Amino acid sequence: MARYTRLTEPIALITLNNPPVNALSSAVRSGIVDSVSQALKDDQVKAVVFCGENRMFSGGADIKEFSGSMSGPPLVRMIHSIEASEKLMVAAIEGVALGGGLELALGCHYRVANTKARLGLPEVTLGFLPGAGGTQRLPRLTGITAALELITTGRQISAQEALQLGIVDQVTEGNAVQAAMELALSVIGQPLNPRRLSLRPPVWSADVDSVCEVALARVKQHSRGAMAPVACVQAVRAAAMLPYSKGMEKERQLMDTLFRSSQARALQYAFFAQRNAGKWSLPNGARWNNTKARDVQRVGVIGLGTMGRGIAVSLVKAGLSVVALESDAKQLESGKKAVTAMLQRDAQRRGVGSPLHLLTFALSFHQLKDVDLVIEAVFEDMNLKKRVFSDLCKVLRAGTLICTNTSGLNVDELAKVTDRQHLVVGMHFFAPAHVMKLLEVVYGSRSSPEAVAVAMALGKRIQKVCVAVGNCPGFVGNRMLKLYMDQSLYLLEEGATPEQVDQALEEFGFAMGIFKVADLSGLDVGWRVRKASGLIGPDIDPVNPSRWRLGQRYCPLPDMLCQQGRFGQKTGRGWYLYNSPGSKEAKPDPEILNFLEDYRLKYGITPQRISSQEVIERCAFSLANEGFRILEDGIAAGPEDIDVIYLFGYGWPRHRGGPMFYASQVGLSVVLEKMEHYHRIHPDVPSLEPSRLLRRLVAEGSPPIQQWRNHIKNLHSQL
Numbered sequence: 056m057a058r059y060t061r062l063t064e065p066i067a068l069i070t071l072n073n074p075p076v077n078a079l080s081s082a083v084r085s086g087i088v089d090s091v092s093q094a095l096k097d098d099q100v101k102a103v104v105f106c107g108e109n110r111m112f113s114g115g116a117d118i119k120e121f122s123g124s125m126s127g128p129p130l131v132r133m134i135h136s137i138e139a140s141e142k143l144m145v146a147a148i149e150g151v152a153l154g155g156g157l158e159l160a161l162g163c164h165y166r167v168a169n170t171k172a173r174l175g176l177p178e179v180t181l182g183f184l185p186g187a188g189g190t191q192r193l194p195r196l197t198g199i200t201a202a203l204e205l206i207t208t209g210r211q212i213s214a215q216e217a218l219q220l221g222i223v224d225q226v227t228e229g230n231a232v233q234a235a236m237e238l239a240l241s242v243i244g245q246p247l248n249p250r251r252l253s254l255r256p257p258v259w260s261a262d263v264d265s266v267c268e269v270a271l272a273r274v275k276q277h278s279r280g281a282m283a284p285v286a287c288v289q290a291v292r293a294a295a296m297l298p299y300s301k302g303m304e305k306e307r308q309l310m311d312t313l314f315r316s317s318q319a320r321a322l323q324y325a326f327f328a329q330r331n332a333g334k335w336s337l338p339n340g341a342r343w344n345n346t347k348a349r350d351v352q353r354v355g356v357i358g359l360g361t362m363g364r365g366i367a368v369s370l371v372k373a374g375l376s377v378v379a380l381e382s383d384a385k386q387l388e389s390g391k392k393a394v395t396a397m398l399q400r401d402a403q404r405r406g407v408g409s410p411l412h413l414l415t416f417a418l419s420f421h422q423l424k425d426v427d428l429v430i431e432a433v434f435e436d437m438n439l440k441k442r443v444f445s446d447l448c449k450v451l452r453a454g455t456l457i458c459t460n461t462s463g464l465n466v467d468e469l470a471k472v473t474d475r476q477h478l479v480v481g482m483h484f485f486a487p488a489h490v491m492k493l494l495e496v497v498y499g500s501r502s503s504p505e506a507v508a509v510a511m512a513l514g515k516r517i518q519k520v521c522v523a524v525g526n527c528p529g530f531v532g533n534r535m536l537k538l539y540m541d542q543s544l545y546l547l548e549e550g551a552t553p554e555q556v557d558q559a560l561e562e563f564g565f566a567m568g569i570f571k572v573a574d575l576s577g578l579d580v581g582w583r584v585r586k587a588s589g590l591i592g593p594d595i596d597p598v599n600p601s602r603w604r605l606g607q608r609y610c611p612l613p614d615m616l617c618q619q620g621r622f623g624q625k626t627g628r629g630w631y632l633y634n635s636p637g638s639k640e641a642k643p644d645p646e647i648l649n650f651l652e653d654y655r656l657k658y659g660i661t662p663q664r665i666s667s668q669e670v671i672e673r674c675a676f677s678l679a680n681e682g683f684r685i686l687e688d689g690i691a692a693g694p695e696d697i698d699v700i701y702l703f704g705y706g707w708p709r710h711r712g713g714p715m716f717y718a719s720q721v722g723l724s725v726v727l728e729k730m731e732h733y734h735r736i737h738p739d740v741p742s743l744e745p746s747r748l749l750r751r752l753v754a755e756g757s758p759p760i761q762q763w764r765n766h767i768k769n770l771h772s773q774l
């Protein structure tokens with residue numbers, strides 16, 4: 056797990072060997088300790104170079120070990136003894152040096168990095184801090200401001216930036232091990248004390264307090280309710296005020312609190328859930344590792360509205376050749392301008408050449424005849440999409456995949472109008488498509504495993520977090536969102552205000568409450584969908600609209616707002632008031648409060664006092680309850696997929712893991728009890744009825760979330 060090699064020069068090489076990322080597992084740490092002791096015993100060895108197998112230094116501590124009882128040599132002590140060693144220690148960094156990997160390198164006396172290496176302390180993203188001396192050594196190298204930024208964000212930096220910040224001593228375009236050996240030979244015999252970061256005094260400066268205050272305000276605003284970033288600031292502050300040993304005590308105290316916290320568990324769960332999402336499986340047994348994805352080079356994008364533009368930009372940025380199609384010259388011209396500007400801005404920002412040569416604009420379907428895959432991104436209208444699909448089949452080659460960017464339309468119904476149902480897949484992008492990370496890849500009942508594999512691989516190539524989901528109205532994300540939105544609206548009817556609901560959600564950790572999000576997206580979007588689905592029609596009284604539709608409770612408030620022209624930010628008025636159309640700052644609107652009061656009077660609703668707890672329970676537990684139904688229906692393969700969708704597509708706070716993880720943390724029996732309670736009070740809301748799977752899991756003793764897939768499998772096999 057760590058290989059010791061005695062080189063011909065007076066140098067020993069210690070190679071961390073734990074693929075794929077050379078994580079510092081207990082076995083690797085034992086191997087390092089043994090190898091260092093071997094080097095120290097060998098009088099001929101004057102210097103030790105650390106490197107990683109397969110040109111990958113280390114991805115840090117082994118995150119899998121955190122859920123069990125940690126064994127093996129502690130990282131802190133191991134790094135301390137490396138730094139304290141009387142022999143020269145040099146880190147040769149290739150690939151990545153992250154977390155404990157970088158902390159190990161900071162314990163070495165010198166650091167050399169390859170130009171392509173990336174370095175960082177991402178512990179904060181796992182719910183804790185760089186607890187192997189990272190919060191005390193890094194500031195002593197870079198100063199407080201840079202250390203605060205790196206440690207509180209977990210940002211990975213290039214070797215060049217690390218050189219500028221003083222984190223590495225040398226950057227090489229060649230082999231870092233070779234360069235580290237050369238550096239070692241040139242400095243052997245020089246005093247080591249000045250190279251031992253723990254011996255440096257605190258990095259105090261007169262503005263420490265104000266720098267830390269600014270950092271604290273920033274992290275509180277960015278990661279609402281997350282404990283780790285706040286603790287990171289406190290630990291770095293200690294490096295400015297206290298000698299190293301006292302700073303380390305502070306680091307350990309903070310780490311002890313964070314390490315076993317529910318937030319750390321949630322964030323570590325999210326880390327693995329994100330990686331597992333790529334390991335898709337279909338109900339027919341096809342999986343990521345038994346299905347081959349064929350290569351895609353040339354992609355057609357149909358429709359250059361907001362979604363089509365973002366999709367085209369994502370594809371081109373990933374180096375794919377794109378033919379972008381519009382139906383008339385004017386729309387083509389405005390789409391072309393927008394896409395070109397977005398790509399040019401991005402290239403300028405990243406300091407790379409413009410990729411515009413990869414882009415062709417077209418008005419005729421015939422120009423799509425050579426593409427390997429088409430993504431249709433026209434308006435969300437089934438008939439329009441059907442027309443596009445049948446026109447496409449007249450020009451495309453036989454094997455070309457057709458993907459539809461839809462947020463909830465029936466993929467099977469669309470596939471039926473084609474001559475290739477097995478090659479039709481849904482691709483639900485989130486707006487803005489070039490920014491948002493999530494992609495729901497929707498398989499229909501006829502989609503072939505190969506088509507799913509191609510769509511998943513393409514999504515990964517354009518750097519999306521892809522989740523394969525089954526075909527049902529709204530798929531996973533929007534199917535759940537509907538119930539979350541319904542609950543928020545019912546809360547308004549019952550006595551809450553939009554700002555009260557939003558405040559409770561934001562205190563829970565959402566970046567934005569649901570009513571602010573609705574104003575941002577535009578209230579008219581849902582209004583159009585409700586009209587198309589027959590929920591609003593000529594038989595509905597616009598002045599006294601019924602609160603009962605399709606056999607259940609219905610809240611007409613959003614429709615009534617739309618009738619007043621309140622579409623959200625774009626019109627300057629929605630659930631909130633804005634200074635002007637398009638402005639972003641939401642202010643409570645007294646008109647809305649009066650409107651809600653009149654509404655309650657008109658319908659004889661006695662307003663209740665709604666607590667933040669009720670807001671969270673009704674919104675979050677409704678999401679989870681529908682998530683259980685989705686698992687029952689086989690629309691998502693496991694709870695992790697649902698959580699990834701909510702983390703990356705719907706702003707669910709990462710330190711709460713996702714709605715399914717949250718339910719597991721609160722306790723399934725508590726969720727069940729609460730759902731039963733709310734369903735009893737609101738029998739006209741069938742979705743509040745606890746799902747079968749939730750009941751079953753509680754009856755089976757509320758197993759941990761990692762075991763739910765087995766229980767779901769048993770449930771399916773009994774159906």
Ligand SMILES: CC/C=C/CC(=O)SCCNC(=O)CCNC(=O)[C@H](O)C(C)(C)COP(=O)(O)OP(=O)(O)OC[C@H]1O[C@@H](n2cnc3c(N)ncnc32)[C@H](O)[C@@H]1OP(=O)(O)O
Nearest residue numbers: 075076078114115116117118119153154155156177178330
């Ligand atoms: C005492 C406590 C001290 C803690 C200090 C720490 O060091 S905490 C850990 C800090 N390190 C990190 O947070 C790094 C996490 N890893 C990554 O950011 C990325 O994996 C990577 C190293 C940049 C590599 O990215 P890439 O996209 O190439 O691959 P994957 O992300 O898909 O990972 C490949 C597989 O490796 C597993 N893995 C990655 N890092 C770790 C790790 N630190 N511990 C355990 N396992 C790790 C990952 O889960 C993938 O596994 P698969 O089974 O192939 O899905």
